[in-house]
Every structure is written in C-alpha cells, then in structure tokens.
Amino acid sequence: MPVVGMAGGGQLARMTQQAAIGLGVSLRVLAGAPDESAAKAVSDARIGNDRSLDDLAAFAKGCDVVTFDHEHVPGPNIRELEAQGVPCRPGSAALAHAQDKLVMRDRLSGLDVPCPAYSHVPPSAPLAFLEAFAREHGRPLVLKATRGGYDGKGVWIVEDLDREAHELVQRLLSEGVDLMVEQHVPFTRELAALVARSPYGQGAAYPIVETVQEGGICTEVISPAHGLSKDLAAEAQSLALRVADELGVVGLLAVELFQTAGGLLVNELAMRPHNSGHWTIEGARTSQFEQHLRAVLDLPLGSTEPTAPYTVMANVLGGDDPDVYSRYIHVMAHDPGVKVHMYGKESRPGRKIGHVTVLGDDLAGLRERARHAADFLRWGPRMKEHR
Amino acid sequence: MPVVGMAGGGQLARMTQQAAIGLGVSLRVLAGAPDESAAKAVSDARIGNDRSLDDLAAFAKGCDVVTFDHEHVPGPNIRELEAQGVPCRPGSAALAHAQDKLVMRDRLSGLDVPCPAYSHVPPSAPLAFLEAFAREHGRPLVLKATRGGYDGKGVWIVEDLDREAHELVQRLLSEGVDLMVEQHVPFTRELAALVARSPYGQGAAYPIVETVQEGGICTEVISPAHGLSKDLAAEAQSLALRVADELGVVGLLAVELFQTAGGLLVNELAMRPHNSGHWTIEGARTSQFEQHLRAVLDLPLGSTEPTAPYTVMANVLGGDDPDVYSRYIHVMAHDPGVKVHMYGKESRPGRKIGHVTVLGDDLAGLRERARHAADFLRWGPRMKEHR
Structure with a gap:
C-alpha cells in the first residue's frame, strides 16, 4: 500500500490520518514538533521544518506522493522537489494560485471567473493609488498581503484613508509585505x-455550503447552504470544477465565494482539506480527508452524497480556561448526538482547537445544538455572557 | 486529555485509534511487533508481549485506564495490575466471562439467561459422558475448548462419536485442553x-444485527436484522444490557445470539469492539470504537441512532494473490459509495484483512454491493469461480 507524505503537522493532517487508517494507506507527516496536532496521531511523524528544502527532500524519500496541510511551503522548494522527481500533489504550478492572491486574481480574471475588483498596490505612491481605487470602487477597501495570510491574518478592512491607514500601509510596505487592494463586496x-480532482482528470463536487465568519475566522458551516437555488448551486459547483481543471489542481480545491445580488464572486482558493469541509466527516459518504487521499493517489474518487438533509459544523475556539475536558464531559452528557472533534492542541484564547458536528433535518435546531456545544466547550457555564 | 492503553495490536485497536483521534484522547497500544495492524496507525505504540505481566505493567504506567483488543491477556495478570492500582476496563472479574466459556455458561444460567444445554467434559471417561449427553440432547454435538478460541478456532462440530471423534477428544485432552460440550441448536x-456500559452505570444499546457466518468466520453483518420483531429486538437489547449490568462489564459487550423457533439463546460473549459492530463506523451516530473509549473513560455515552435504514458490512478475507491494491482500485471505481476499510495486515488466504460497508434502503441491493466488493477484493475477476 502506498505512502502519502503530508508537509505540516496541523489538524488537517491529523484528520487525514483518520482517513488514511481506513484506506489502509500509510500517512507520513512532517511536523515542526512532536507535540503538534498531527504528530500526536501519526506513527510515522518526522520532525523538521517544512519550509526547508533539505528537510522536505529527506521527508519525501520513500513517499509515493507528497501533499500539503497548508500553503506555506515555499513554491521554489516544491519546484525543486518536482525537479528531483518527487510527485507533489497539488503541484507547484497549481499551488501558486493558493499561495499568492494576486497570481490567483490575475489567473481567474483571465478565465473570466467573477472576482471583486482588485489591483496590486504600487510600493511607490501607494496612498494616491488607493485614493483613486476608492473613488472608483467605493469604501471600505480590503487591503491584503498577497502571500502568507490565513484565518483573517493578512487582511485589513480600511474604512477611511486617514492617518491610521497611511501608517498601516507604510508600516507593511517597510516590512516588505507585498500588498493588493480589493473592492469591499456587499455580499x-x-x-x-x-x-476534488485526480491526475486522471476525474472530478467530484460536494454540496455548496454556507460559511459564517466572525472576525475573519470561520465559526459555522451549514451544508447545504439553506435556500440556495439549484441553479446557483450548480453554477458554484461548475465554477469550482472548472477552476480545478484549468489550474491543474490535484487533490481538493476549496473555493470561497461571496453571494451577492449580482451573482457569485470568488473570494479565496485553498488546495487542501478545508475548514468548510469538516462537515463531510459525518455528513458526506466520503469525507474530504479521504477524498484528498484518493485524489492525490489517483484512486477513483468517492461519492460526495450527503448522509443527512442538513449538517452543521461549528468551530471550537479556545476560551480563557485551558482545561477543556470537564466542559467536554458536559457537552457529551447534554447532547449524545453531537460529534466532538478535538485536535490535540493546547487551548489558547481564540485558537481553533476542535469542531463539533450535528446532523438531521431541523436546521434551526441543529444550529442551536452546534452553537451550544461549541460555546460551552469554549466558555462553560459562562457562555451566556459571551453571546 | 486522558491516555487510554489498549493491550493488543490488532485491527480493533487500529480502528479505535480513528475514534481516539476524533475525541482528542491519546491511545497507547501494546503490540507484539511494529508491523502489527494498530502499531502502524498509532504514534504511541509500545512493543511487547501482552501476556507478560512485566510488559503489561510497564505499558500501563502513565495510562489513565487500560483496556483490551482481545480476550487473551491472562486473568491473573489483569488481577495483578488491578492490585497495583491500574484501572482495567473491563475488569478481570467481568472479563473472566469472555475468557472462559464454561464460567460464562454457569454465570448466565444462574441469571436465567437462556443458553444451549451444556456441560463440562470430564477428563476421565469423556466418551461415555459425551454418549450420554448426545442421548439427551441429540447430535451433532458442539465441542468447545473452554478458553482461547476465536473465529471458529477452538470449536468442533462432532456429527458422530466415531473413531475420529474419539481421537480428537483424546488428542485435545492429552494437550491439556479443557473441554465443554454443547447442544447443537437448530437456529x-x-x-x-x-x-456499552460505563462505570457510572449508563447503558446504551445498538440496533440488533444479523450475522452471517461461513466456516466459523463472520462474513456479513446486516443492521438492523431484517424482519426481526420489535419485541424480539427489545428482548435482545434488554438481555445484553442486563448481562452487562450483572457481570459489571465496563466498555462494550457483544452478545452473540441464536434465533430459534423457541426464542433467543446466547452463543458467545465478547467485551470489546466486535466484528458484528464494524458497521457502526458509518451506520450509527457513535461508532462502537468511540463508544468503547467513552465507556472506559466514564464519559457520557453517545447516541446509537442508525444513520441509514440499512447498513451492510462484509469482511474482506485474504485470497491467494496478496497484491490487494489493484483490486482495491477496481472496487472504488465500480462503486464510489462503498466504504473500504483495510487493516494494514499482510494478506494471507482466509485472513481477515479488512471490511467493506454500504448504507441505504434497498437491503438486497446493499448485500449484493457489499458481497461484490468483498469478493472482488479477495479474488479479483476470478470471484465468480468462488461463488
């Protein structure tokens, strides 16, 4: 049976291990430390720096294919692995579009995929440029680092081009951050x-979900998106399959979308298991983690059929008391049907440390159950103060 | 988060690891070799002899609770661990009933739980005793080693008390095998x-399933048992919950039953995740592996609600060609909805190397799909020759 190497030791690699055990596939992870989420769950965990070419090359020896738990492995290092004959999936050429938001926007625009208005911010006279962009596209502006952001990091909503905004832009540019600006879309x-897409070219699409964000962090996912018309759902699936095909993605592709009065616009791309797909562990016949393994191994893809009318997933964020276990017991006693997933990560305020999933046909009830479980795991009986 | 130690490195421990990852619990296994099924899937795999008290005691250090992947850890060693203060769940007193069929029969009879007629076989003049037993209860006779059997091993169907039977009994007794005899029930x-039962005393019952055996090995499990009356299903669940309670079982209890014209009779007991419960991974809200962990940790038990009208599981046995992977690709292409579980075990003829699960509402269709997948994984295109 083949060996899949996954660079990165986070919860995505950890949950991929659950799928690998079922498939009988060996998962090897490259984690930064033995106490990282995936390193605790995988027998073949190698400790190293997944940004380092030497560590990556040593890690890749004996792997049938290398894939990624995040977007932060430098493109040149992936290209060098490919030059050494290591099958990297997704490959560096596709992955560039998930690593650099400007590369992504330019490519999608070339494919006539609808995106918000955007532009690179020139490092010389950036403010005059932003003033002109705001006159054309309105305010607020969305300022983004082209590379390296996640979970709202690397994104700034700029209401006014006041002194504070000037200082932010100057500070970022002086730190060498490459900036782009986007229209703030009224979604x-x-x-x-x-x-998912396999090297063979097979594609598989999951139901379109609604994601709820708070402060740039996804807090809740509802599958399928309630009340979405069949036409729009099919359009979103087709759009994602077409992007996967045009960009040559192998593995999973998550396309974050804005639903607006004028139609769908692409927000971000990710080429790996994605927070918006955690619901598939229980809510789809094939979980996104199994699907990613099947795709990168060029196995036939699995059914994406939902297993219940509705599935709701809520992220569990760390609260101010790191002892989650007593709250976890309460949640299990309160709701024997809730599926609790903990990532083996130390609890810190605001950190994603797990998620909960509930399934059924009463959407409002499911949302309440998921929210209760996630809030209780974070705050305990003091959850009401934080609602 | 707590550490659960599981003695044994088989597929039950391997699948328990999938559940432990989700719960955020650390699973430590005691495996005989690094290439055993669970050792390949668990980061904290200790290599040792799970029959040895020294190895068990060293293994148990740092575990919050110790549980078992099989029944073969000697009772005296579990009692010694308990004397040293190690929480063993199930405990030695309960587990004795899954380790010794005569102890089990005597106890269940004392509880008025219906069992086939049975008796210990006296080592002196065993044949005269068996002749008398046959005159009273008919033939064939079921001869069993009181201890150490599994998957049909340790069980002999004796049609006639002829020379062959005499030789078998004499050989077993001379090897020190303790024997019992049971009526062959026309089921x-x-x-x-x-x-499942927790130390707190909470109980949870799964739907009653039908198990199909061939040559003493379970080949197929159908959940729920088709056409079973509500009354009989409730009776079987109550019986199992009562046995768990009376015997003080902590963790899972599987009760194998014969359905006869006269009612239900108990065949065997197991106190661990059981082959008849593999369907719960996809087919119940809480898998048996998660439920076992919750029970031994004294966590509130999870919902046993089924996720589909029918779930069918078929065991995958090794065929004569150990290269399963090419057949596995075919099965995935043929049926994108089948869930394939491989155990990371070397394929040998007749060995359980995995299982497949399908879910839906058309029972006949599900059985055909499960059988096709399991047969194809075993035999490939030559499966028709073996049907």
Missing part, C-alpha cells in the same frame, strides 16, 4: 464550493 | 446484541 452571505 | 439465524 448577502459567504458560500464555499469544495471539489 | 434460524444468528444475531448479535451490542451494548
């Missing part, structure tokens, strides 16, 4: 389209 | 009742 809600 | 089918 009705956020959706995500998750698809 | 309509075999059922299994799976329940």
